[in-house]
Amino acid sequence: MATVVDPIAARNEVERAVNALLGPDGLTSRPVWPGASTAAPAPGDWTEAITAARAIHQAADRLMHDYACRARGEGRTWADVADVLGELVDADTTAPDTAAFASMARDGDYVVWTCTTCGATVTDYGPYDANPANAEAGHTNDCARHCAEVAAYDRGSFD
Numbered sequence: 001m002a003t004v005v006d007p008i009a010a011r012n013e014v015e016r017a018v019n020a021l022l023g024p025d026g027l028t029s030r031p032v033w034p035g036a037s038t039a040a041p042a043p044g045d046w047t048e049a050i051t052a053a054r055a056i057h058q059a060a061d062r063l064m065h066d067y068a069c070r071a072r073g074e075g076r077t078w079a080d081v082a083d084v085l086g087e088l089v090d091a092d093t094t095a096p097d098t099a100a101f102a103s104m105a106r107d108g109d110y111v112v113w114t115c116t117t118c119g120a121t122v123t124d125y126g127p128y129d130a131n132p133a134n135a136e137a138g139h140t141n142d143c144a145r146h147c148a149e150v151a152a153y154d155r156g157s158f159d
């Protein structure tokens with residue numbers, strides 16, 4: 001079950017981050033809404049706020065990719081990642097796991113992560129080939145996780 005994040009709370013956190021990036025010199029006191037008698041710190045130049053929000057958007061995108069790689073490193077599947085990507089994965093797709101991989105791999109055909117079981121750097125070619133021996137390269141020969149996944153696949157019970 002995915003954690004539900006309140007979108008208003010997320011917006012408020014991003015707004016705080018924008019204001020922090022602009023710093024005290026980049027903020028001015030503005031009415032909290034047009035015509036309001038109450039004022040609060042707000043960006044002094046909206047185009048500078050756009051620049052800060054864009055930087056946060058790009059950083060969040062890079063973090064999302066990094067978190068997906070860390071989840072894979074800890075053994076989560078691409079289907080697990082698809083479950084939390086929401087609208088970033090086409091709801092009509094019959095293969096949300098490959099859509100999640102494509103979203104995180106972007107222009108490339110692989111992603112790289114560190115396996116938390118063997119400590120090796122693994123190249124992940126996505127969930128296109130059900131055999132983990134073909135889909136992931138780089139685990140140590142004795143990686144318990146990878147050996148178990150390959151053995152499960154060989155028994156025909158890997159899913």
Ligand SMILES: [Zn+2]
Nearest residue numbers: 115118139143
């Ligand atoms: Zn490993």
